Amino acid sequence: MDANGGIEIERKFDVDELAVLPPLIDLPGVQAIAEPVVHDLEAVYFDTNDLVLSAARITLRRRTGGDDAGWHLKLPQNAGRRREIHAPLGRDRQGEADAVPESLAQLVRVYVRAAPLVPVARLTTIRVVHALIGAGGETLAVLCDDRVQAERLVHEPASAAWREWEFELVDAPEDLLDAGQAVLAVAGILVSGHASKLARALGDRLTAESPRNRQRPTPTGPAGNVLLASLGEQIGVIRAQDPRIRQHTLGSVHAMRVALRRLRSVLATYRSLVDPTVVQHLRTELGWLAAVLGGSRDEEVLQRRLAGLLDREDPAVLLGSIRDRLTTRSAADAATARHTLVVALDSHRYFRLLDALDALAASPPFTATAGQDARVVVPALVTKEWKKLRRAVRRATGTVPGPERDLALHEVRKRAKRLRYAAETAHPLNPKRAARVSGFAQKLQTILGDQHDSVIARERLLRRGGVDAYLRGENTFSYGRLHALEQQKAADAEALFWKAWSHRP
Template structure:
C-alpha cells in the first residue's frame, strides 16, 4: 500500500488582514523562529454530492505546491487529533488526476459506498511558513500564515476569501498549543470558529452536526435505549473494521464478524421492539455478511489449529507430504475466501445493508416512530429481564435436546445449536449491563464459558472434516501414505470428546 502519514495535531486562529505576528519566541521551549518560506498551494477537496465525508468529519483533498504535495486524507481520531494518510499525485491527464487513489478510496468506502467522489471545493492559498525551533535545533512546530481564496464547486457555486493562522505540532508537547492560544488571546486573537478551511469554503452547504440526543440506558428509561446503545456500538465496529479488512490488517475480519453476529443476535432478542419486517430484512442480510466473513475467518482458525497439531507431533509420525498438502489447500481456500470477501464489501448489497443499519441509529427521542413498536417505549426494567428469561429458556431447551441425541454427527449439530443459543444469551446479557451490572456479568460470563467450550468442540468437527475429506481421501487417491491423517483425526476426536465432557460438567454446575 502506497499511502502513509501520521497523526495531525493543530490549532487554527481567525485573523484579519491587519493582524501583526506575535512574538513566537515567547512560547515555552521555542529558542528561535526560522526564516519564513512562502508557498503557493492549490487544494481540491473531494466528497460525495451529499457530503458524506464532511458529515463524518473526514477530509480528502489533492494538493499541489509546497513540500507536501499529494493526496491527503484526514480521519478523526478524537481529542482534536486527526490521522493523516498520504498518497502521491498522478502524473497524467486531468481525468486521472481527479481519480482518488485506491489506497485512500478504500479507507472511506464504508462511508462513500457506491457514490462517486467528486470535487466540491477548490482553495488557493498563499502560505507563509515559519518553523519554531528548540534549543537543540529541532523543529517543535510550524506556524502558518494563510491567505485563502476559496471556490465552492457544484450546482451552487460561491466564493470567499479570508486570512487565518495555523499552528501544527511537529516535535513538541500539546502544551505548546495551549500556550500559543493564551498568547494570541491576550492580543485579541481567538481560536477559529470554523472547524476547517473546507467548512468555511462550503459556507451554508456545510452540514450541521448537532449533538445527538442519546441517553444512557437506565432501568426507568425506554427499553429501546438498551437496544439502540448496543446497535450503535456494533455499527461503529463495522465502520472501523471495514477499511482494516481492505488493508488486510490482522484481527479485522474476526472483529467485524463478531460485530455482525452481535447485531443479528441482539435484533433477534429484541425483535418485539422493532418492526418485524425490518428485523427480518436486517437479520437476513447480516446473516449473509456473517457467512462471507466466516469463510475467511474459519479458514484462518482451521489453518492455525491444524498447524498446531502438526507442530506437536513427532517428526517420525508425520508420514508423506501432509504438512505441505494441508498448507497448500489452506492457502488456496484462504485466498479464495479473501477474494469473495473483498467483492462482497464492494457490492451494492453490502452498501444497502449499511444504509439500513444507519436508519436504526436514530436519536433516542425518536423511538416513537413507526420503526419501533409500543414495547420499545416501556421501562427497560420491565422489558429487558423478560427478554433475557426467554433466552435462558431457549438455551435450556437446546441443551435438553442435545442430551437426547446419539453421539456422532447428530450430537455435533445439537451441541452447535447449544453454542449458538449460549452466544445469544451472552450478547443479550451484555446489553443489560447498564441495568444490573452484577447479574448481567454473571449470566454473560457463564454463557461465554459454554460458548468457548463448545467452540472448541465445533472447531474439532471442522478439522476432522478437513482431515478426512480434503486430506485423507485426496491423499489416498494420489497414492500417498494416509497414516498421519488418520492419527490427527483421532487426536481431534479425543479433543472433541474432552470438550463435550467439559461442557456437561459446566452445565451441571450452573447457578
C-alpha cells in the same frame, strides 16, 4: 508525516489580519524557531453531492504546491486525531487530473457507496510555516500561518476569505500542543470554531452527521433506547472496519464479523420492539455478509490451528508431505475467500444493507413495546434468552457422542452468544447483573468455540488425509494422528463445558 501519511494531531486557531505570532521559543523542549518558509497551496476537495464525507468529518482532497503535494484522505480517529493517507498526483486513463485514486476511493465507499465523488470546494492558501526545533535538531511541531481564499463549488457557489493558524505535532508529545495552546490563549488567540477549512468553506451547506442514540438508555426510559444504543455502536464498528478490511489490516475481518453477529443477535432478541418485516430482512442480509466474512476469517483460524498442531508435533511422526499439503491448500482457500469478500464489499447488496441500517437507526419503525420502560421490557427479553439456552443444553444432554452431539453443542454455543449479547445491551440498566450473565455466557461461548474449531479441523484432516492423500497414494498416518489429537481436544472442551454449566449463576 511520511509520504504514506500517518496520524494527524493538530489544533486550529482563528486569528485576524493584525495578529502577531507570540514567542514560541519558551515552549518545553523547543530550542529554536526555524526561518519561516512560504508555500502557495491549492486544494480541491471531493465529496458526494449531499456531502456525506464532510458530515462524517472525513476530508478527501487533491493538493498542489508545498512539500506534501498529492491526494490526502483524512479519517477521524478518537481524541481529535485524524488518520491521514496519501496517494500521488496523477491522471486517469482519460487524462483527467480530478479523478480520485481508487486506492483512496475504496476507503470511503462505506460512506459514499455508489454515489460519485465530485469537486465541492477549492481553496488557495498562502502558508507561512514556522518549525519548532528540538535539542537534537529535530522538528517537534510546526505552526502554519494560513491566509485562505475559498470557493464553494456546490449548492449555490460562494466564496470566503480568512486567516487561521494550525499548530501540528511532528515529533513531540501532546503536552507540547497543550502548552502551545496555553501560550496562544494568553495572547487572546482561541481555538477555532470550525472543524476544518473545508467545513468553513461549505458554511451553512454542511449539516452535521445525524447523531444516533441521543437518548441514553436508562431504567425508566423507553426500551427502544437500549436497542438504538446497541445499533449505533455496531454500525460505528462496521464503518470503522470497512476501510481497514480493504487495507488488509490484521483483526479487521473478525471485528466487523462480530459487529454483524451482534446486530443480528440483538435484532432477534428485540424483535418485539420493531416491525417484524424489517427485522427479518435485516437479519437475512446481516447473515449473508457475516457468512462472506466468515469464509475469510474461518480459513484464517483453521490455518493457524493446523499450523500450531504441526509445530507441536515431533518431526519424526510427520510423514509424507502433510505440512505442504495443508498449508498450500489453506493459503489458496484463504486467497479465494479474500477475493470473495472484496467483491461483496463493492456490491450493491452491501450498499443497500448499509442504507437499511442507517434508516433503522435514524427512524426506527418501533412497536408500542419499544415505548415501555426499559426496566420492565429488557430483563424479560434477557430471561427469554436464558430459557432458550437451557433448552438447548437439555437437548444436547439427550444426544449421543459424535456428529449429533457436535451439532447440539454448536447450537448451545450460538444460544450462549445470543444471551451474552442480550445481557450486554442491558448493562446500562443493571451493570452488575449484566456483567455476571454476559461473563458466564462468554465463558461458555469460548469453551464451545474451541470444541467447534476442533470439529472443523477434524473435517479438514479427514477430507485431505483420509481421502485426498490416500487417493494420491501418500502416507496418511500423520493425518490420522492429528485427527486423534483434535478429537481429544474436543472431548476435553466438552468436559470443561459441562463443568462450567454446573456452576451457572
